[in-house]
Amino acid sequence: MQCEVCGRQIFGNPLRAIIEGAKMTVCGKCAKLSSGYWEPKPQRRAKKRAMRQPIIPVSRRKPVPSVTETLELVDDFGKRVRQARRGLELSHEDLGRKIREKVSVLRKIESGKMVPDLVLAEKLEHALKIKLRVPPSEPKTQFVTLSKPRGTTLGDLVLLKEQGKEEKKQRKQS
Ligand SMILES: [Zn+2]
Structure with missing residues (x-):
């Protein structure tokens, strides 16, 4: 060398x-x-790995995120907090003391003006025995439907055909 x-x-x-x-x-x-x-390109290693691992379908190759990671805050978290707090006959102050949070923060959350962070959401869930976070209801495939190209529809095709006929007719006539 x-x-x-x-x-x-x-x-x-x-x-x-x-x-x-x-x-x-x-x-x-x-x-x-x-x-x-x-x-250098790790050709050898890649080969070894491929032989050792069973073939996994492409769709399953991505690691599935754990449930806690995918949980989403519910839209009506404020309503849920308020309802649960009232159900337990707690005032804002009572709840604030219980979870060591400012009353003003609780008020904002209940009115939907503030979104609780993960820690606070968990505290509220425990204190009020409610669920503020849920698994996403739909898989995140929105970008697929949004970017769906609007191509020629069947209606357009029919229209084009009709137009063609008309043109031919007109040519014959003239
Ligand atoms: Zn040298």
């Missing part, structure tokens, strides 16, 4: 260095000129 920069024999491990933007295999001395190091 020779150094691609100085041409000298490389003793020991050749170094993969990026010199002036080019990937080079160089000796230790020339490696000092490099701006960084590059990794």
